[in-house]
Amino acid sequence: MAQAYWSSVFTSSADETWAVVRQFNGLPGWHPAIRASETVGGGHGLTTGAIRILTGADGSVYRERLVALDDAGRKLSYEIVEAPLPVRGYRSTLHVQPVADTGGAFLSWHATFDPAEGTTAQEATAVLEAAYAPALAGLHTIID
Template identity: 50%
Template sequence: MPRAYASGVVPASADTVWSHIRDFNGLPSWLPAITASELTEGGSGAEVGAVRRLTLGDGGIVVERLLELNDAERRYTYEFVENPFGARRYVCTLRVAPVTAGGEAFVEWWSEFDADAADEKRLTDFFADGVYAGGIAALRDHFAAA
């Protein structure tokens, strides 16, 4: 089972970063690749079981279900319901932890999924470098400008 992973330091407190990314329906506010998000189940976006329908910049659609929301540990876990990438059994976690030495945040984002063997490396690189590292860089840029 492939594992895609990215991490980085964001120049804001863990609580500040968490409050910015916590909303399961809020990806378009901080992840450049997402142009729209609509909750199709779970009205507040903070309920386990909530389902969001994401529109990608190229018009593709991804549907995801929230599996866990843990404010104490500043993390949420979700799964693909539908995706255009060819990934199966995709489960993903986004977590924010404090960097105690400087008051910054350590953000890590990872997934495990199944895919055809010929697609594993391409998808691992796409998720890790394109989606997760790109999202963490966007957070870093957002808070550096603030």
């Protein structure tokens, strides 16, 4: 099983950062490569099992399922149901933690997956991390 990871430190508090990140249907508000999101079932996208259908800026479509939403632990986990990515069995967790000395927040985005046939783990990881970096940069523009 391969892994991808990206992280960033925010000046906004962990609670302020989490309030944005926990919105499973809110990715178009901060990810520059996602232009639309629609939830199917799951109480406005906040209930385990909810499916979000994302439309990329290039017209690509992603179907993702909310696996867990833990407000006390500030963790959101989801899995890819269908996407034009070189991965299989993708499962990801976004985790927001407080930064004690600044009052800010630390956000980590960690995924496990198997590379699709014909793709190396390094190639698949590079594709995923190339999506995480601008997403977290976009998040900085709305909460820092």
